[in-house]
Amino acid sequence: MVSSVAIVGAGISGLSLARELKTRGYQITLFDKGRSMGGRLANRRVQFNGEAYLFEHGMTLLPKQFKNYEIIRYSIQNGTFVDFKGQVAYMRKDQLVLMDSSDDLTSAHKMTDVLKVFYDPSMTLHTEVQINQLIYKDDKWYVASMLDLLPQAEQKDQEDLIFGPFDSVFITIPPKQQAPLLFNTHPEYAKFVLSIKASPMWVGMLIFDQKIDLPFDHCRFENSSFPFRMMIRENAKPNRSFSKDTWTIQMSFDWSCQNLEKTQDVAILEILEAFKAYYEHITQKTFQAQALYAQAHRWRYAHFDEHEVYPHFRYDPELKLGICGDFLSGSHFIDIVLSSALLAQEL
Numbered sequence: 571m572v573s574s575v576a577i578v579g580a581g582i583s584g585l586s587l588a589r590e591l592k593t594r595g596y597q598i599t600l601f602d603k604g605r606s607m608g609g610r611l612a613n614r615r616v617q618f619n620g621e622a623y624l625f626e627h628g629m630t631l632l633p634k635q636f637k638n639y640e641i642i643r644y645s646i647q648n649g650t651f652v653d654f655k656g657q658v659a660y661m662r663k664d665q666l667v668l669m670d671s672s673d674d675l676t677s678a679h680k681m682t683d684v685l686k687v688f689y690d691p692s693m694t695l696h697t698e699v700q701i702n703q704l705i706y707k708d709d710k711w712y713v714a715s716m717l718d719l720l721p722q723a724e725q726k727d728q729e730d731l732i733f734g735p736f737d738s739v740f741i742t743i744p745p746k747q748q749a750p751l752l753f754n755t756h757p758e759y760a761k762f763v764l765s766i767k768a769s770p771m772w773v774g775m776l777i778f779d780q781k782i783d784l785p786f787d788h789c790r791f792e793n794s795s796f797p798f799r800m801m802i803r804e805n806a807k808p809n810r811s812f813s814k815d816t817w818t819i820q821m822s823f824d825w826s827c828q829n830l831e832k833t834q835d836v837a838i839l840e841i842l843e844a845f846k847a848y849y850e851h852i853t854q855k856t857f858q859a860q861a862l863y864a865q866a867h868r869w870r871y872a873h874f875d876e877h878e879v880y881p882h883f884r885y886d887p888e889l890k891l892g893i894c895g896d897f898l899s900g901s902h903f904i905d906i907v908l909s910s911a912l913l914a915q916e917l
């Protein structure tokens with residue numbers, strides 16, 4: 571009989587695990603609380619003055635060094651990933667260093683296209699279902715969205731939902747969110763996931779009325795006193811002929827931590843001010859541009875302390891319960907994919 575698997579979370583971890591298990595003949599059911607799959611591989615479409623803009627406010631680039639891995643090679647061949655052709659720079663100890671060429675891949679259209687490589691329509695995907703309870707009964711698993719465990723605002727018009735039975739269950743959501751699912755089912759894993767430290771990140775999304783003449787399209791900040799982690803001109807990516815200059819600004823972990831509880835409105839004003847100050851520092855000119863669109867997004871669990879502990883997942887063969895995610899594998903796309911493959915082998 572085909573073995574059935576429930577996977578909670580349809581980000582890269584959940585989807586790459588689903589793909590691995592599917593090729594091994596398992597019957598897959600995925601659950602995600604979001605409106606669509608992808609998790610932190612996310613984008614935001616903005617309609618502005620009759621034109622469609624796209625911000626990649628989650629994962630945005632991939633190092634070319636991974637191009638020989640099957641999934642990346644395949645995604646290059648089918649045109650999903652292409653070279654990033656924009657001007658790349660580093661801010662190293664407040665020194666701007668311009669690079670000759672980019673070592674990054676980006677998406678030909680949008681990063682989320684890569685999800686199509688993982689997702690197979692024969693899998694069942696439930697979106698907008700927040701799983702908040704796991705039930706283990708008679709050697710079978712049930713996953714449930716119980717309304718009394720959800721904050722009132724999230725209860726909407728839903729009913730209690732219970733799915734199952736499944737032969738095994740995998741949780742691929744960020745660690746703090748995993749803990750409530752594990753308290754009763756696997757206290758040791760619950761304790762472990764609670765020990766993992768997360769860093770948040772604010773991301774600013776900006777459309778300007780004129781071109782920002784910074785000498786680069788993409789800049790990473792290393793040991794810099796500026797409060798940024800990365801900034802990228804979205805319209806320097808391929809097939810993005812936006813008529814206005816469009817920037818995604820990732821703030822540093824320190825800044826994001828200090829400003830974590832600010833409202834989105836306050837955060838975006840401060841991000842804009844920091845961007846202006848940075849522009850004036852680099853160009854020695856007064857910032858003249860007007861932001862026509864400005865929004866901030868807060869990732870509460872953006873990155874995790876790297877875990878060097880092998881294996882990059884946990885699996886309990888007796889209970890047939892597994893946990894994985896970038897908090898165990900490392901946050902590079904390819905690390906996640908490889909650790910899913912190893913977890914699938916473990917089964």
Ligand SMILES: Cc1cc2nc3c(=O)[nH]c(=O)nc-3n(C[C@H](O)[C@H](O)[C@H](O)COP(=O)(O)OP(=O)(O)OC[C@H]3O[C@@H](n4cnc5c(N)ncnc54)[C@H](O)[C@@H]3O)c2cc1C
Pocket residue numbers: 578579580581582583584601602603604607608609610611627628629630631632699700701702742743744747771773820869871872873894895896897900901902903904906
């Ligand atoms: C701003 C930013 C930029 C980044 N840039 C890059 C980059 O350029 N290159 C790179 O390689 N990596 C990058 N990363 C890291 C990369 O995006 C992540 O490592 C990766 O997306 C994590 O995938 P995941 O599946 O482990 O987790 P997630 O993407 O967080 O997926 C978890 C999923 O679980 C769902 N979920 C959560 N709780 C529940 C619940 N109770 N019930 C049901 N569903 C639930 C969520 O909706 C989500 O879809 C970036 C991350 C951020 C935040």
